[in-house]
């Protein structure tokens with residue numbers, strides 16, 4: 001039986017780890033030809049290996065999403081290889097160094113905004129130029145529950161994820177009549193290396209925060225991958241401009 005993304009060309013940034021890797025595997029399972037991208041070439045090639053071992057199709061292109069020239073070369077590379085981009089998951093992001101607003105450094109703030117906001121915008125711009133030529137396409141950006149509510153100690157990260165939702169809604173409106181849908185996924189706390197780093201050295205905080213989760217546990221990267229796979233597929237044909245929480249009920253409280 002054909003998958004929901006059969007023969008579609010799907011690009012995933014941040015595909016070397018965590019949510020990006022799980023999404024690469026999910027879209028490949030649904031028949032997509034996957035372009036895995038990341039600054040981490042070793043991890044990205046590993047993701048490609050997991051896909052091809054299962055009989056799927058994938059290639060790796062290295063790219064730092066905060067660098068305009070690299071992003072444009074990435075999109076050119078996808079189009080050169082496959083002739084089109086049907087789906088893009090703009091997921092690469094960093095947590096930065098946790099620090100309250102009054103002690104957050106300029107460097108920390110700028111780095112988070114450069115990767116999480118400018119990176120998503122650079123990718124969207126290049127992808128949309130291609131999708132406009134095609135007359136169709138679907139984009140999903142990774143925001144966060146931190147794009148919907150505030151979290152103490154993460155001022156730049158929270159600002160960056162609110163901005164991703166703004167970029168998503170604006171692009172969705174601009175392209176609503178052009179056959180291109182743009183949505184954001186807002187993961188809750190998901191068990192990935194990012195969360196290991198954020199809770200490093202404070203296992204009691206890691207356990208304690210679970211009490212705030214209505215479902216009583218953290219999410220798995222695969223649970224985000226499934227939501228993104230649906231949003232990228234034609235099954236979500238009437239869905240654009242949404243910021244979808246996939247968070248075990250965290251922001252419903």
Ligand code: NAD
Nearest residue numbers: 014016017018019039064065092093144187189190192194
């Ligand atoms: P992760 O650290 O496991 O994966 C992030 C990936 O992005 C890594 O492979 C890393 O090499 C890559 N990356 C970082 N900077 C990059 C750059 N400049 N260019 C290209 N690639 C770059 O983390 P994750 O948890 O899988 O996070 C993926 C996305 O999900 C991020 O945008 C993150 O903010 C978001 N998110 C995560 C959680 C969570 O709880 N894990 C919750 C909400 C949102």
